[in-house]
Amino acid sequence: MNSARSRQALVVRGGWEGHSPVEATDRFIPFLEEHGFAVEVHDSPEVYADAERLAAIDLVVQCYTQGEATDEQVLGLSAAVANGTGLAGWHGGVCDSYRGSPDYLHLTGGQWAAHPGGFVEHEVVVAPDQADHELMTGLSPRWSLDTEQYWVLTDGLNEVLATTTFEPTDETPWSESVTCPAVWTRRWGSGRVFVSTIGHKLEDLDHPDVRTLTERGLLWASR
Template identity: 55%
Template structure:
């Protein structure tokens, strides 16, 4: 039986270190039995043959624009069973004008109030049996960007964080937003994690475990080929 195929697509705004951050997970994918291809262009999304043979897309592409044929190819691939996974701006702040992309992913970055802040991530008690977060938490302490997202109800939220009210906050009550979630889209699966501003963030043991498990979880299931 041949290995499943993972496609790592990385680029866009360089501030999130798309090369260094994705390199961190290449051994994870190899150990999980994937043949890995790395692309530094979105053009691959428009290659129907490549996309049809891909079991998992790991995307790290902050901001930028996606062409219509590339978006079409990505959407069709996910709907047909290709998994889509990523973290931080590489998945959640990509292609700001492409609302059909946001529709697939289920969330869009809108702010990180206070920039690098000390905060807690909470694994939702009712989801502690999910294989991505099992045995982790219940709290993870981080000092990094705390994403504020717009998300939709289809997300199966595994972990959250709460933005507290400060003296200059325009919001008037503590606001809880997702940190990690999964969702189904057509025959495909999506995994997203808001943490990952730097390689160091992704090396935090709990975060590294969540992302590693999430990538493998999102991959095409053998019976959907």
């Protein structure tokens, strides 16, 4: 009899419906199951306060835009990641969550600030020194997208894998080019964090490079 334990994935999805949290995560749940995960889905962050449950989780997929989480819930998630549970997500489901929680921001290492112009044509560029990173190898060096371009505020603990640049115009309040991280990883204690800012539209997640990167990120972050 095979007594090997299946890896456990927890999907927390909800919040602002404009990011299609159910449909977006449903794109990746079969992929996780194919890679040996038993997947459990929750529609609120309440489970983050259950330390015993989180201790058994190998990967948390966070897809909950805006919303609120209590200090107990956020600190429970942060402690679980520090103890080895992986955390991964994309777009506002991970970097525009629980705006009232500094501890959540500290954990993820980045916060959405703006998406100037709404849907705009822009490029995401693989950081030259990360082209051989296990998450980036074989991907195109730059991707052209027509969707929300995320301006994020981040810190130096992140390992930036890809960037995007905002160019000034006569109408913008910024007068110089601004380059922001678009994809990053982060070590948090014994755990790994993967954040991609791409994914406002379901079609964004179907872009071949974005899809491959996101799937790799989920597996990379897992315990």
